[in-house]
Structures are given as C-alpha cells and as structure tokens.
C-alpha cells in the first residue's frame with residue numbers, strides 16, 4: 001500500500017536535478033519463506049538526498065546490498081545511470097561500483113594503517129596509474145575537505161568517533177563517486193558532532209554533486225539532510241515525501257517514526 005503522501009517541493013532545502021541516477025522497479029527479495037522486499041520501487045534524482053526509514057529488519061540493508069550487487073533480487077530492476085545492476089556479471093558490477101561510494105556504520109577503517117595510508121589504500125587499489133605525487137595531493141584535498149589535515153600520521157585508535165566518521169567520509173569521497181550510500185552516518189555520535197557530520201555531508205554533496213541514499217534512525221539527521229524521506233514498510237515504499245510532509249501525516253504507521 002502506498003499512502004500517496006506527495007513531496008512538497010517548496011519545502012525542499014535544495015532542488016535536485018530531475019533526471020534519475022537510480023531507478024528501482026518492482027524489486028522483490030526473499031530468503032526462503034521470509035519475504036523482505038515485496039514490490040519496492042524508488043527513483044533517486046541527481047544531487048538528491050533520499051533517506052530510507054524503516055523498523056529494524058525492514059530490509060534497508062538488503063535494499064542497499066541489492067543496489068551494489070552484493071545480493072541478487074528475485075524480481076525487479078535496479079538501473080544505475082541507466083544500466084541494470086541485476087543483469088550484470090562481476091566485471092560489469094565492479095565497474096558500476098566505482099561510481100558508488102559506501103559509508104559503513106562502523107567506518108571500516110584499517111586499524112593497523114595511519115589515516116594517510118587508509119586514504120591512499122582505495123586510490124592505489126582502484127586507480128593503479130596514479131603516481132605518488134598525485135596520490136599525495138588527493139589525500140591532502142580529502143583531509144582538507146573534512147578539516148583534519150593534522151591527523152595524517154595518526155592511527156585510527158587515536159581519533160574520536162566524530163573524527164573517525166570524517167575520515168571514513170573522506171575515504172569514501174576520495175574515489176569521486178557519483179552516488180553515496182550511507183548506513184546510519186550519525187549513529188553513536190553525540191548530537192553536536194552528529195549535526196556537524198550532517199553539515200559536512202551536505203557541504204561535500206554540494207561540492208562534488210553527489211546523489212545519496214541514506215539509511216538512518218536519527219530523526220535529527222533525517223530532518224537535516226533529507227530532500228525526501230521514504231518509509232520502507234511491509235516490503236514496499238509505504239510513504240514518500242519531505243520530512244515536513246511525513247511529520248504532519250495522520251497515518252499512525254508513518255507517525256510512529258516522528259514521535
């Protein structure tokens with residue numbers, strides 16, 4: 001069921017460009033008898049931030065894994081820049097993934113590497129033709145972006161939660177992805193630091209013109225960064241609208257997320 005809650009464009013923080021970068025059509029995914037995605041459709045426009053809300057176990061991570069081809073859906077299409085991810089072989093998937101960055105909830109930095117080495121790692125792995133000079137410049141820019149140039153030679157264990165999140169964001173952005181998928185970017189951070197991360201995400205999204213799908217339970221984060229909010233419920237896109245539109249909804253299934 002779709003409640004037909006429609007986005008009010010006037011409420012949006014910025015105007016995403018209308019051609020979609022991701023189009024998901026009638027996605028179905030089950031594990032045995034456990035039906036996770038029943039008939040899920042969603043379109044994400046260029047430079048748009050779409051937040052996916054949903055209860056624990058609703059299938060948010062399954063959805064993200066389908067988009068990056070880590071899980072094969074049973075039915076449906078996922079077009080990323082017009083190409084269907086569900087029909088790709090491993091080589092094509094690897095190429096498609098270079099356009100998609102992923103910010104893990106746990107940051108996924110290597111504990112045994114310095115901050116600089118963590119940032120160099122994806123460059124050396126994916127862009128093998130880059131020289132040391134070029135890599136050095138890109139690492140410097142990445143650290144400047146997140147205001148942490150002084151941490152270059154530090155180990156992850158020496159950094160606070162907010163700093164780790166900034167470095168993880170810098171590492172995600174260093175490969176210049178056109179789409180970023182965020183898994184709970186502010187979970188575990190205090191409200192002030194969380195707000196700074198929200199602001200950084202918005203600033204860098206504007207600078208690099210990225211489009212995003214964000215999984216979040218943090219309603220401040222949702223309010224701060226969502227152009228549009230999707231409610232994933234019963235395997236479908238149950239509601240679709242701006243934060244303000246959904247917050248005012250009288251539907252208890254929507255309302256419970258905005259208490």
Ligand SMILES: Nc1ncnc2c1ncn2[C@@H]1O[C@H](COP(=O)(O)OP(=O)(O)OP(=O)(O)O)[C@@H](O)[C@H]1O
Pocket residue numbers: 031034036054055056057058059060061062063
């Ligand atoms: N590889 C798998 N094999 C079997 N079941 C799976 C697999 N991956 C996910 N599931 C099931 O799919 C359902 C949705 O999981 P998912 O991780 O997407 O939830 P979620 O909405 O991200 O929850 P949370 O907010 O708690 O992270 C769960 O019931 C989970 O057990």
